Amino acid sequence: MTCLSKLHSAQGSVVIVTTRSAIVASITEKVLPRCVMESLSVDDCWDILKKRAFPDGNATIAKDLETIGREIARKCAGIPLTAKY
Structure with a gap:
């Protein structure tokens, strides 16, 4: 998380974390916004x-x-x- 928060503060940087794990998502959403994707048809x-x-x-x-x-x-x-x- 320390590395992610440093990247997030750099001008022009973008961090995308993808996971199917709710635990990982809950940890990263403390620093990064969370977007839940729906399943495909x-x-x-x-x-x-x-x-x-x-x-x-x-x-x-x-x-x-x-x-x-x-x-x-x-x-x-x-x-x-x-x-x-």
């Missing part, structure tokens, strides 16, 4: 998965592959990194 997760699996945005996706992809997107539980990797 299944459609948003599907868009991420689709772009990774089918880089050609004009490609036709078979219905059975889309069904499987949307099920995987649902299992990502709205977490973007899960959908990306």
Whole structure:
């Protein structure tokens, strides 16, 4: 926290801390403002998965592959990194 508070006071500096841990968030919010991000929708997760699996945005996706992809997107539980990797 000492390092973060020193960075925060430097002119023009920006510090971003990302975490899924409520404990870490509660510690850092003493120095930095807290912003809670909402989970992605299944459609948003599907868009991420689709772009990774089918880089050609004009490609036709078979219905059975889309069904499987949307099920995987649902299992990502709205977490973007899960959908990306």
